[in-house]
Amino acid sequence: MADGMALTARRKRLAPEARREQIVDAAVCYFAEVGLAGTTRDLAKRAGITQALLYQYFGSKAELLEAVFARVYLDRMSPHWPGLITDRRRPLRERILTFYAEYAGAIFSYEWLRIFMAAGLAGEALNRRYLDHVRDVLLAPLLDEIRFAARPDAQPEMEDLWNLHGGIIYLGIRRHIYHLPTPDDVMPVIERAVDRFLAGFAIGQ
Amino acid sequence: MADGMALTARRKRLAPEARREQIVDAAVCYFAEVGLAGTTRDLAKRAGITQALLYQYFGSKAELLEAVFARVYLDRMSPHWPGLITDRRRPLRERILTFYAEYAGAIFSYEWLRIFMAAGLAGEALNRRYLDHVRDVLLAPLLDEIRFAARPDAQPEMEDLWNLHGGIIYLGIRRHIYHLPTPDDVMPVIERAVDRFLAGFAIGQ
DNA sequence: TCTTTAATTGGTCAAATGATCAACGACGGG
DNA sequence: CCCGTCGTTGATCATTTGACCAATTAAAGA
Numbered sequence: 001m002a003d004g005m006a007l008t009a010r011r012k013r014l015a016p017e018a019r020r021e022q023i024v025d026a027a028v029c030y031f032a033e034v035g036l037a038g039t040t041r042d043l044a045k046r047a048g049i050t051q052a053l054l055y056q057y058f059g060s061k062a063e064l065l066e067a068v069f070a071r072v073y074l075d076r077m078s079p080h081w082p083g084l085i086t087d088r089r090r091p092l093r094e095r096i097l098t099f100y101a102e103y104a105g106a107i108f109s110y111e112w113l114r115i116f117m118a119a120g121l122a123g124e125a126l127n128r129r130y131l132d133h134v135r136d137v138l139l140a141p142l143l144d145e146i147r148f149a150a151r152p153d154a155q156p157e158m159e160d161l162w163n164l165h166g167g168i169i170y171l172g173i174r175r176h177i178y179h180l181p182t183p184d185d186v187m188p189v190i191e192r193a194v195d196r197f198l199a200g201f202a203i204g205q
Numbered sequence: 206m207a208d209g210m211a212l213t214a215r216r217k218r219l220a221p222e223a224r225r226e227q228i229v230d231a232a233v234c235y236f237a238e239v240g241l242a243g244t245t246r247d248l249a250k251r252a253g254i255t256q257a258l259l260y261q262y263f264g265s266k267a268e269l270l271e272a273v274f275a276r277v278y279l280d281r282m283s284p285h286w287p288g289l290i291t292d293r294r295r296p297l298r299e300r301i302l303t304f305y306a307e308y309a310g311a312i313f314s315y316e317w318l319r320i321f322m323a324a325g326l327a328g329e330a331l332n333r334r335y336l337d338h339v340r341d342v343l344l345a346p347l348l349d350e351i352r353f354a355a356r357p358d359a360q361p362e363m364e365d366l367w368n369l370h371g372g373i374i375y376l377g378i379r380r381h382i383y384h385l386p387t388p389d390d391v392m393p394v395i396e397r398a399v400d401r402f403l404a405g406f407a408i409g410q
Numbered sequence: 411t412c413t414t415t416a417a418t419t420g421g422t423c424a425a426a427t428g429a430t431c432a433a434c435g436a437c438g439g440g
Numbered sequence: 441c442c443c444g445t446c447g448t449t450g451a452t453c454a455t456t457t458g459a460c461c462a463a464t465t466a467a468a469g470a
Contacts, residue, residue, distance in 0.1 A: 012417075012418065012419095012465080012466060012467090013416090013417060013418080013465085013466050013467060014417080015417095016416095016417080019417080019418095035242070035326055035327065037240070037242040039456080039457060039458085040457075040458065040459090041456085041457070041458090049418080049419095050418070050419055050420075051457095051458090051459095052418080052419065052420080052421095052459085052460080052461090053417080053418060053419075054459095055458085055459065055460075056417075056418075059459095060458080060459080061457095061458065061459090114326060117322060117325075117326060117382070118326055120322075120382040120383045120384075121240055121319060121322060121323055121326070121382060122240065123384075127382075127383045127384075128383060128384065128385060131379070131383060131385060159388060159394045160394070160397060160398070162375065162376070162379065163372040163373070163375070163376075163394060163397075163398045164372065165375070166371055166372045166373075166374070166375020166376065166378070166379070167368040167369065167371045167372030167375070168368070168371075169371070169375060170367065170368070170370070170371020170372070170374060170375060171367070171368075171371065173371070173378075174336070174367065174371070177322070177325040177326060177332075178325045178332045178333060178336060179325075179328075179332075179333065180333060180336060183364060189364045189365070189368060192365060192368075192405075193365070193368045195405070196401055196402060196404075196405030197401060199401075199404065199405055200397075200400070200401030200404055200405070217435080217436060217437095217447075217448065217449095218435090218436050218437065218446090218447060218448080219447080220447095221446095221447075224447080224448095244426080244427060244428085245427075245428065245429090246426085246427070246428090254448085254449095255448070255449055255450075256427095256428090256429095257429085257430080257431090257448080257449065257450080257451095258447085258448060258449075260428085260429065260430075261447075261448075264429095265428080265429080266427095266428065266429090411470100412469105412470085413468100413469085413470080414467105414468090414469080414470100415466105415467090415468080415469095416465100416466095416467095416468105417464100417465085417466080417467090418463105418464080418465080418466085419462105419463085419464070419465095420461105420462100420463085420464095421460105421461090421462095421463100422459100422460085422461085422462105423458105423459085423460080423461105424457100424458095424459090424460105425456105425457085425458085425459105426455100426456080426457075426458095427454100427455080427456075427457090428453105428454095428455085428456095429452105429453085429454090429455105430451105430452085430453080430454105431450105431451090431452090431453105432449105432450100432451095432452105433448100433449085433450090433451100434447105434448080434449070434450095435446100435447090435448080435449095436445105436446095436447080436448090437444105437445090437446095437447095438443100438444095438445085439442105439443085439444090439445100440441100440442085440443085440444105
């Protein structure tokens with residue numbers, strides 16, 4: 001019992017992959033909080049390792065940030081969303097709501113939103129690539145579906161979909177970037193937004 | 206003619222207020238571009254002055270950034286918007302469109318959006334204060350107006366207005382934060398968004 | 411248990427950065 | 441024309457920060 005060093009003891013000798021994972025985890029959390037200009041020393045301190053060890057696993061801070069970006073974006077884009085969106089056996093409204101419920105669940109995280117925004121400010125090409133992907137793989141099919149269901153004289157454009165999308169994303173921005181109070185459950189708000197949108201193109205529920 | 210030093214010559218002896226203005230102007234442009242972590246040296250170089258001179262006018266970098274925030278936000282909020290919004294002699298739709306045309310004109314600038322977003326990421330209280338102001342002075346009256354015009358069984362909530370607002374702001378975010386292509390004229394998109402919104406609460410044009 | 415491997419660390423360097431100050435010199439007043 | 445004020449500058453300091461390396465030591469294999 002006198003041997004109380006168990007908790008605060010020196011941490012040593014992790015398998016390289018495990019250590020790398022741990023570093024990236026800590027880096028995601030750290031850079032999300034303090035911004036991409038955070039220092040390697042503070043990050044190392046928070047990760048419970050020495051600063052020098054970072055350079056055992058990453059050649060430079062930029063390389064570490066690359067790993068952070070990869071971690072944050074990887075698998076946040078579910079491959080079944082395109083199929084969900086275009087599955088005409090289900091009602092359109094239900095498809096959209098299911099999609100945005102899952103999308104919000106994946107995107108509305110402190111780490112994701114803040115790192116994504118910081119990357120945008122830093123001029124990383126990542127954001128453009130990601131949002132091009134969102135447009136091509138998610139919004140474009142969604143546009144097709146809505147056009148298919150809409151009256152010929154009330155056809156939406158891509159910009160209208162960006163407007164719907166942005167109104168929803170803005171919830172996350174208010175919460176995680178501006179630290180403003182937002183509803184705990186975002187789905188009712190999203191639901192009403194989607195309903196207004198569909199009604200605007202004369203699509204019944 | 207041999208005296209060609211006029212353009213590249215040493216700049217000296219400006220009146221203190223003029224110099225201060227010039228520094229703040231340059232700082233707004235500089236920090237919007239490179240982020241709040243930009244250096245005083247680079248800023249000074251861009252402003253065509255020495256780095257030491259910055260500290261003649263501002264006690265610290267933080268103090269300079271305060272001046273930048275003040276400059277960017279000051280008078281971007283027109284005092285006649287509340288009156289415009291609540292002027293029931295004009296049709297509601299027209300009021301909203303006029304307001305958002307002016308609001309977008311004031312807000313959709315590279316400097317404003319980027320510095321505002323960077324301040325949010327940096328945890329500045331400024332964003333919360335500004336958006337509280339937007340909610341209290343603009344969106345709350347707007348909510349009242351729409352509720353007044355809406356059917357009793359289809360009353361919007363504040364979150365619905367944030368949704369409308371966010372969808373519009375997202376246009377500026379896409380353009381200036383993510384550097385994505387957006388329509389040159391945003392008003393048609395805003396117009397359709399507002400029309401969908403009003404229709405969603407059963408308000409005719 | 412001993413040896414070997416390599417994960418980890420303390421120490422250190424060079425460059426960058428916020429901040430300071432004595433000295434210079436442009437401009438207005440006498 | 442000279443002088444004094446004060447806006448401006450070059451030099452410099454103390455830290456911070458990204459990056460590196462030789463020495464240390466925990467853990468696996470024989």
